[in-house]
Amino acid sequence: MGSTAVPELPEVETMVRGLRPAVEGLVLQRLEVLDPFLLENSTADQLKTRAHGRVVRSIQRRGKWVVFACDSISSQDPHAFLVIQPRMTGGFRLGEQDPPRHARLLIGVGSPRSREPRLVWFTDTRRLGRIAWYDSAQEAERAFARSHGPDALRITLVELEHALRRTSRAIKPTLMDQKVLAGIGNIYADEILFDAGIHPGRLANVLRTSEIASIHEAISRVLNAAIAAEGSSFDASYRTVLGLEGGFLNENHLYGREGSRCHRCEATIEKLKLPGLLGRPTYWCRGCQPLKPNRRLKKKHTNHD
DNA sequence: CGGTTACCCTGGATGC
DNA sequence: TGCATCCAGGGTAACC
Numbered sequence: 189m190g191s192t193a194v195p196e197l198p199e200v201e202t203m204v205r206g207l208r209p210a211v212e213g214l215v216l217q218r219l220e221v222l223d224p225f226l227l228e229n230s231t232a233d234q235l236k237t238r239a240h241g242r243v244v245r246s247i248q249r250r251g252k253w254v255v256f257a258c259d260s261i262s263s264q265d266p267h268a269f270l271v272i273q274p275r276m277t278g279g280f281r282l283g284e285q286d287p288p289r290h291a292r293l294l295i296g297v298g299s300p301r302s303r304e305p306r307l308v309w310f311t312d313t314r315r316l317g318r319i320a321w322y323d324s325a326q327e328a329e330r331a332f333a334r335s336h337g338p339d340a341l342r343i344t345l346v347e348l349e350h351a352l353r354r355t356s357r358a359i360k361p362t363l364m365d366q367k368v369l370a371g372i373g374n375i376y377a378d379e380i381l382f383d384a385g386i387h388p389g390r391l392a393n394v395l396r397t398s399e400i401a402s403i404h405e406a407i408s409r410v411l412n413a414a415i416a417a418e419g420s421s422f423d424a425s426y427r428t429v430l431g432l433e434g435g436f437l438n439e440n441h442l443y444g445r446e447g448s449r450c451h452r453c454e455a456t457i458e459k460l461k462l463p464g465l466l467g468r469p470t471y472w473c474r475g476c477q478p479l480k481p482n483r484r485l486k487k488k489h490t491n492h493d
Numbered sequence: 494c495g496g497t498t499a500c501c502c503t504g505g506a507t508g509c
Numbered sequence: 510t511g512c513a514t515c516c517a518g519g520g521t522a523a524c525c
Binding site: 195196274314318335373467 | 516517518519521
């Protein structure tokens with residue numbers, strides 16, 4: 189079935205885990221911008237100059253961002269950060285000498301003595317990805333915080349409940365709002381709400397505390413299961429850094445399964461369009477995710493239907 | 494300000 | 510077979 193697969197939190201985490209053993213501790217010896225269109229806050233020359241000779245101390249995931257935390261060998265210079273946002277169709281490839289299709293950035297890393305750097309390619313079919321450079325941790329942090337809330341795997345129940353109480357949007361677009369919590373996109377939002385037994389169109393601010401707790405648990409359960417499976421590959425657009433497919437497709441209950449039988453009950457998976465999602469599809473199970481009226485919660489009166 | 498929508502981009506699928 | 514249109518959706522900007 190030919191839809192797209194998108195790097196959400198589990199896919200980005202898989203990328204980061206794949207990059208770490210190949211890149212951490214090595215020196216940036218080569219940096220070639222193959223498509224300047226993706227550069228966010230620097231020119232190709234600036235990026236090259238700033239990055240060259242830096243040591244990649246660690247690779248981190250922040251929401252759906254891939255962050256190369258760099259240092260200089262002398263440690264005189266402050267830390268610096270190369271940030272890559274895969275967005276829709278971005279991904280990394282290791283161990284290839286020739287540029288893969290849609291290669292947008294080439295990162296060559298090596299030990300100080302090695303003459304042939306190891307090549308890391310960033311590919312991005314649709315060119316919606318972004319590449320940025322920040323000269324300090326504060327600068328990088330500020331850029332992230334401007335558009336992101338707590339990480340989806342770190343947010344506490346109290347934080348989540350607080351955020352949901354103050355919006356009148358449906359729960360699904362709220363879970364996808366990176367300012368509310370970072371890392372969830374269209375596919376995992378559906379899986380999480382299915383796992384929690386909550387209809388995606390329920391308004392965030394009418395959910396009961398027990399329902400928010402179910403969602404909070406489902407977030408970790410679904411995302412961690414997807415990470416363990418190395419993400420989802422619905423088609424060729426997402427691969428691990430070694431070009432392998434993620435295995436979560438086998439555990440997917442909803443995406444692209446419109447008209448098929450639910451894995452957990454007798455009902456049929458349905459597809460709908462929800463306001464605030466610009467026509468993006470939402471999948472849900474009528475049996476597992478009951479459609480309750482969006483009545484406002486009263487003080488003592490609970491809204492059982 | 495909160496909520497909603499247009500747009501960015503490419504390529505595969507679909508329609509006539 | 511060819512050409513137009515639709516669709517996918519993360520994120521930002523502009524809108525009401």
